[in-house]
Amino acid sequence: VVNGGVRFGRVSKTLKMGVVGLPNIGKSSLFNLLTHTSLAAAENFPFCTIEPNEARCPVPDDRYDHLCEMWQPGSRYPAFLQVWDIAGLIRGASEGAGLGNKFLSHIGAVDGIFHMVRSFENEDVQHVEDTVDPVRDLETITAELCRKDLQLLENAIAQEIKDVKRSPTMKLSVLFTNTMEKVKTLLTANRPVKDAEWTTPEIELIKEKLQGLVTTKPQVYLVNLTARDYERKKNKHLPAIHQWIQAHGGGPMIPISVEWEALHADDAPDAPAADGAAVATKSSLPRVITEGFKCLDLIYFFTAGDKEVRCWTIPKGWTAPQAGGVIHSDMENFFVKAEVVGWEDFKTLQKSKGMSDVKAAGKFRMEGKSYIVQDGDIIHYMVGKK
Numbered sequence: 001v002v003n004g005g006v007r008f009g010r011v012s013k014t015l016k017m018g019v020v021g022l023p024n025i026g027k028s029s030l031f032n033l034l035t036h037t038s039l040a041a042a043e044n045f046p047f048c049t050i051e052p053n054e055a056r057c058p059v060p061d062d063r064y065d066h067l068c069e070m071w072q073p074g075s076r077y078p079a080f081l082q083v084w085d086i087a088g089l090i091r092g093a094s095e096g097a098g099l100g101n102k103f104l105s106h107i108g109a110v111d112g113i114f115h116m117v118r119s120f121e122n123e124d125v126q127h128v129e130d131t132v133d134p135v136r137d138l139e140t141i142t143a144e145l146c147r148k149d150l151q152l153l154e155n156a157i158a159q160e161i162k163d164v165k166r167s168p169t170m171k172l173s174v175l176f177t178n179t180m181e182k183v184k185t186l187l188t189a190n191r192p193v194k195d196a197e198w199t200t201p202e203i204e205l206i207k208e209k210l211q212g213l214v215t216t217k218p219q220v221y222l223v224n225l226t227a228r229d230y231e232r233k234k235n236k237h238l239p240a241i242h243q244w245i246q247a248h249g250g251g252p253m254i255p256i257s258v259e260w261e262a263l264h265a266d267d268a269p270d271a272p273a274a275d276g277a278a279v280a281t282k283s284s285l286p287r288v289i290t291e292g293f294k295c296l297d298l299i300y301f302f303t304a305g306d307k308e309v310r311c312w313t314i315p316k317g318w319t320a321p322q323a324g325g326v327i328h329s330d331m332e333n334f335f336v337k338a339e340v341v342g343w344e345d346f347k348t349l350q351k352s353k354g355m356s357d358v359k360a361a362g363k364f365r366m367e368g369k370s371y372i373v374q375d376g377d378i379i380h381y382m383v384g385k386k
Helices: 027-035 062-071 100-108 134-166 174-188 200-209 227-232 238-247 258-263 285-295 320-327 329-333 343-349 356-360
Strands: 016-020 053-058 075-077 080-085 112-118 219-224 253-256 298-304 308-315 335-341 365-367 378-383
Touching: 016 027, 016 100, 027 053, 027 080, 027 258, 027 285, 062 298, 062 308, 062 343, 080 285, 112 134, 112 285, 134 174, 134 238, 174 200, 219 238, 219 285, 227 258, 238 253, 253 285, 298 378, 308 320, 320 329, 320 335, 320 378, 329 335, 329 378, 335 343, 343 356
Parallel strands: 016 080, 016 112, 075 308, 112 219, 219 253
Antiparallel strands: 053 080, 298 308, 335 365, 335 378
């Protein structure tokens, strides 16, 4: 029995996170900050974003920076997180309120969700529900996603019954009946499918019969605060938000402040304050990106040399040949072996560019076809002839 949203997702190295929430909570402004662009129309009225904006954010990583500093390569390629800015949902979206059906279909196209809620008062920025209540807003978005999935569930059950009636040799399986009833019970109670514990046969059945569910997607919760609250690390709504998240399947909760990030967007890293003191408050954006990457069950390995340092993104659990196929299909099809050093061994042992110190310590390992690549591995592939 397993739980957690990632297991329902597709296996791919090009997974996407979508920023989801009510209108006017700072989603498009956050998207602009994450991607260092002004693609998203950050305006103070509902539905200013219609089509989802898509961009990619470099994943901050000290390991990658260390390799680039050591090798000083001509080309540098960090890992990237694909992010969509999805227009705001409102109460009744599953019945078509606002542009609900279109927006819900956009959520269906991403693999994980940054679920953003507003926890700040500002008379100049209207709230679609008139008052600021983050827990109510969490309930609203979750309920709309569950209702959308209920519609998909009802259609899938009707289709299965129709298929069974066509063939006298077919009948509804006990697994199908029990699994669909379990899904219906969850969704009717506004509980996402990902929150429950599932057996492997149940998971496979859900993936086969209920393709397109949105409540199976993993979520990272972003709580948008005022700059003042963010700096003092206090907000009256945070305890209730945390309690709600823990009662609804858990997941990372990251306090952020779009206001603070915008004020400090041009600051140099580790820049001192005006009085020369170190700035105690740090940007939350690096954590947002890394948590999004992590919740999609993605990792990356490195290739490093004088010409290039590059991160290669793969799903967690891939073997060395599968990972090599991301670089070139020949590295999977004609794989012979991989020379591998784990990141901690490399960082501890290697004092200059190259692998001499690692090899001298016996830490540059030869791995075969069954080796499961670990996050941060540095790999050199050896392939045979075509």
